[in-house]
Amino acid sequence: xxxxxxxxxxxxxxxxxxxxxxxxxxxxxxxxxxxxxxxxxxxxxxxxxxxxxxxxxxxxxxxxxxxxxxxxxxxxxxxxxxxxxxxxxxxxxxxxxxxxxxxxxxxxxxxxxxxxxxxxxxxxxxxxxxxxxxxxxxxxxxxxxxxxxxxxxxxxxxxxxxxxxxxxxxxxxxxxxxxxxxxxxx
Amino acid sequence: xxxxxxxxxxxxxxxxxxxxxxxxxxxxxxxxxxxxxxxxxxxxxxxxxxxxxxxxxxxxxxxxxxxxxxxxxxxxxxxxxxxxxxxxxxxxxxxxxxxxxxxxxxxxxxxxxxxxxxxxxxxxxxxxxxxxxxxxxxxxxxxxxxxxxxxxxxxxxxxxxxxxxxxxxxxxxxxxxxxxxxxxxxxxxxxxxxxxxxxxxxxxxxxxxxxxxxxxxxxxxxxxxxxxxxxxxxxxxxxxxxxxxxxxxxxxxxxxxxxxxxxxxxxxxxxxxxxxxxxxxxxxxxxxxxxxxxxxxxxxxxxxxxxxxxxxxxxxxxxxxxxxxxxxxxxxxxxxxxxxxxxxxxxxxxxxxxxxxxxxxxxxxxxxxxxxxxxxxxxx
Numbered sequence: 001x002x003x004x005x006x007x008x009x010x011x012x013x014x015x016x017x018x019x020x021x022x023x024x025x026x027x028x029x030x031x032x033x034x035x036x037x038x039x040x041x042x043x044x045x046x047x048x049x050x051x052x053x054x055x056x057x058x059x060x061x062x063x064x065x066x067x068x069x070x071x072x073x074x075x076x077x078x079x080x081x082x083x084x085x086x087x088x089x090x091x092x093x094x095x096x097x098x099x100x101x102x103x104x105x106x107x108x109x110x111x112x113x114x115x116x117x118x119x120x121x122x123x124x125x126x127x128x129x130x131x132x133x134x135x136x137x138x139x140x141x142x143x144x145x146x147x148x149x150x151x152x153x154x155x156x157x158x159x160x161x162x163x164x165x166x167x168x169x170x171x172x173x174x175x176x177x178x179x180x181x182x183x184x185x186x
Numbered sequence: 187x188x189x190x191x192x193x194x195x196x197x198x199x200x201x202x203x204x205x206x207x208x209x210x211x212x213x214x215x216x217x218x219x220x221x222x223x224x225x226x227x228x229x230x231x232x233x234x235x236x237x238x239x240x241x242x243x244x245x246x247x248x249x250x251x252x253x254x255x256x257x258x259x260x261x262x263x264x265x266x267x268x269x270x271x272x273x274x275x276x277x278x279x280x281x282x283x284x285x286x287x288x289x290x291x292x293x294x295x296x297x298x299x300x301x302x303x304x305x306x307x308x309x310x311x312x313x314x315x316x317x318x319x320x321x322x323x324x325x326x327x328x329x330x331x332x333x334x335x336x337x338x339x340x341x342x343x344x345x346x347x348x349x350x351x352x353x354x355x356x357x358x359x360x361x362x363x364x365x366x367x368x369x370x371x372x373x374x375x376x377x378x379x380x381x382x383x384x385x386x387x388x389x390x391x392x393x394x395x396x397x398x399x400x401x402x403x404x405x406x407x408x409x410x411x412x413x414x415x416x417x418x419x420x421x422x423x424x425x426x427x428x429x430x431x432x433x434x435x436x437x438x439x440x441x442x443x444x445x446x447x448x449x450x451x452x453x454x455x456x457x458x459x460x461x462x463x464x465x466x467x468x469x470x471x472x473x474x475x476x477x478x479x480x481x482x483x484x485x486x487x488x489x490x491x492x493x494x495x496x497x498x499x500x501x502x503x504x505x506x507x508x509x510x511x512x513x514x515x516x517x518x519x520x521x522x523x524x525x526x527x528x529x530x531x532x533x534x535x536x537x538x539x540x541x542x543x544x545x546x547x548x549x550x551x552x553x554x555x556x557x558x559x560x561x562x563x564x565x566x
Binding site (some may be wrong): 017018019022042043044047048051052053054077078079080081082083084087088089092093095096097098099100101103106108121122123124125126127128167170 | 191192195233234235236237238239240244250251252254255256295296360446520524525526527528529530532533537539540541
């Protein structure tokens, strides 16, 4: 009997948040993930090394600058203009709950600067924001990302597909009610 | 971006730079730019700013990125009242303090904190202000705040938890404490380098300023040095009377007196028991007619008394946490309610995402996880 070789699904192009990168690193799948998927990061995530410090030290495998220089990860940069356009969509209370790296990533999606890349985050606020902007179809949970790249692992609930779908649902709801959106958008 | 928004961002950057007393060269150096011309062109709105640059500018200029991106007509900063003003770096210290207060207020709003007890505002007449006001107000505040017989032990927590006073500790090179009343409510900045009993005294002193903020605003005090000096003396008297209530102090003092004498060690112990300095205790005892002035002067000049005092300090010395426990609690709650992203949460606590759980454990919180569960309550 010939064993059928299983091939991982076609690599996805994904724009990753810092928390997904850390979680992938902690699960021991970071190196495989950047091999199997086309990984993009926002310039703030790429440059803000303090996001990844572990007790003041930078873990070598998440040396983002090196990975970018080696072409293993791609850096995409928005401008203040792009971020300002995005900022105008939300009210102050909502937007202050987001990190600038997440704001940039959302701006990259919203301004169509990263092609068809899907955005992956484990943060309720960032996932909701994606749906509030009308980009519900541009997100992917970490659980799903790992599944499609053949790296399935048991993961914490906030990286799971049901959490992701729940947050997308809440974001869609906010898009209707206007909660968290600026008055000019509503 | 339309030129007008880019120009508006540039103007805001210029305004914030000047607020911190920086020139274009200083900001350019902090940003790692080769020349001040880059800052100049950004401020004129001629140069597009990169996302990483706006993130860096927000850190240097001590404002949220969101505020830099949507510049509105900036309101003037509220005036901060210093007990002893720092001669250097005042602008940066004040801007950091105000930024922390704004973050605090944002967290309260995000988690839906509704304050049931308003911080009291008590009226005084600036022209007729005298030491009897200090006694009256100290008694009133001790009663209202329910501070009991050892007010210093509970004052800071009462201010934070019951009245929502935003308390920040900072390792200041100069200056002991400051207070402010802004849109975020009342707030106190405390120099964490001061001894714990000194900090308690400072807290009580600042409470006087906050409760009389409307009657004695910083604007009035800055114009009239005579009034300022009088208010400072009365705030000190208020602090002494608030932390050392007459009856318990007298009772504890006389309980330690034998054959009309009290041991130095008993006096030092009494000061530690009320969480005040020995000087503060001795002057209060003088004020309560427990000692003649000469005895107090003699004790304060006696090296044996000073040495005994110093020896008892180390075991009682405690430093406040860098970030207030209540701030961490609110941030934790905001994150649990999905109002604060994990990256922003880590950034507010001055740590990385990777180290966030370790920092939370130090404050007594378990690992954060998805916790959207709710339970029904009985409606009153």
